[in-house]
Amino acid sequence: MNDMNLDPIFHDNPVQLSDVTIVIPIRVESEERKNNLETILNVLNRDFSTSIIVREGDKKQKFYPPEGIDNLIYEFVYDEEDTFNRTRHRNQLLHQAKTPYVGVWDTDAIAIPEQVAEA
Numbered sequence: 209m210n211d212m213n214l215d216p217i218f219h220d221n222p223v224q225l226s227d228v229t230i231v232i233p234i235r236v237e238s239e240e241r242k243n244n245l246e247t248i249l250n251v252l253n254r255d256f257s258t259s260i261i262v263r264e265g266d267k268k269q270k271f272y273p274p275e276g277i278d279n280l281i282y283e284f285v286y287d288e289e290d291t292f293n294r295t296r297h298r299n300q301l302l303h304q305a306k307t308p309y310v311g312v313w314d315t316d317a318i319a320i321p322e323q324v325a326e327a
Contacts, residue, residue, distance in 0.1 A: 223325045225258035229305035232262045232313045233297035235287075236270035245315045246274055252313075253277045255321040261304055265297050 230252060236242045245262070252260055259279045264271050265287035273282045281304075285297070302310055311324075 222255055222257045223321060225256050225324075227307050228309045228311055229259040229261060229307045230256075230311045230313050231298065231301035231305060232260070232315060233292075233294050233301055234262060234264050234271065234315055235266050235292035236264065237292075241315055242271055245271060248313065248315060248318060249274065249277050249280065251318055253280075256324070259305075259307060261301055263297050263301050265292060 232245070232248070234241070234245055236245070249260065249262070252258065253276070257278075259281070260277070261281045261283075262271075262273065263283050263285060265285045267286065267288055269284040271282075271284075273280055287293075287297075298312055301312075
């Protein structure tokens with residue numbers, strides 16, 4: 209994902225999504241997934257004015273959020289299960305959101321900002 213051209217589309221005028229919280233449940237199973245999450249956080253921060261909650265569930269913390277990401281809440285939750293229960297973590301994140309709308313983001317995909325703004 210880091211090879212993608214991520215030219216800023218809304219860089220000078222981020223899309224205002226103050227009524228939306230983006231939640232990202234994750235287990236960092238590879239360096240690529242960690243890099244993907246970092247890229248996604250930078251893109252979201254650059255193109256949108258919104259709240260973001262990242263929840264890492266694992267036996268050991270493997271992700272450390274980059275500096276300068278506005279409106280980011282990161283939490284590490286000890287999870288000893290061998291299989292990541294994405295649904296359980298997602299549902300807990302949904303309860304944490306303080307906005308009327310919530311978007312669940314996948315760490316392996318980047319959406320075009322125009323599409324998110326239109327949605």
